[in-house]
Amino acid sequence: MPVIRVFEPALCCNTGVCGPNIDQELVDFTAAVNALRAQGIDVQRANLATEPAQFAEHPVVAQFLQTAGSEGLPLTLVDDVTVLTGRHPRRDELERYAGLTPAQDSQCCNPAAGQSTSDACCNPQPITLMTSTSCCSSNSAAEAPSAGCCGQASSTGCC
Numbered sequence: 001m002p003v004i005r006v007f008e009p010a011l012c013c014n015t016g017v018c019g020p021n022i023d024q025e026l027v028d029f030t031a032a033v034n035a036l037r038a039q040g041i042d043v044q045r046a047n048l049a050t051e052p053a054q055f056a057e058h059p060v061v062a063q064f065l066q067t068a069g070s071e072g073l074p075l076t077l078v079d080d081v082t083v084l085t086g087r088h089p090r091r092d093e094l095e096r097y098a099g100l101t102p103a104q105d106s107q108c109c110n111p112a113a114g115q116s117t118s119d120a121c122c123n124p125q126p127i128t129l130m131t132s133t134s135c136c137s138s139n140s141a142a143e144a145p146s147a148g149c150c151g152q153a154s155s156t157g158c159c
Helices: 024-038 052-057 059-068 091-098
Strands: 003-008 042-047 075-078 081-085
Touching: 003 024, 003 091, 024 042, 024 091, 052 059, 059 075, 059 081
Parallel strands: 003 042
Antiparallel strands: 003 075, 075 081
């Protein structure tokens, strides 16, 4: 199985919810990483502010920093091959890098009849609050799932 490593710029925290402004890209990336890790995928993150030695000790990363500087981060490697620079990978990209297909994604639900995958809860778009109109909730109160589809740690289909 491939090893995915993401070398990130200096961040105060890796969740994206520190300080007064929320970094939605980072929130989505963190959720995607957690979902893949829950499936046994090896996704590693290194923060330039807290783990500078990992950047200096990795030849591909050190060369990248000499060429592009820290402004070029994040840098995503799959088995030590550069696959993406300048932004965090989306969940669908991480799944592709890991060799997953949608059917292998145990946290992705199957869309209901007549519903497109972009409307299903497996949509790799930014995380949104679930409401009574979504395929994942019969509750009228909107609440964010804690993991996977509908907040379940593992889901084989839509809730």
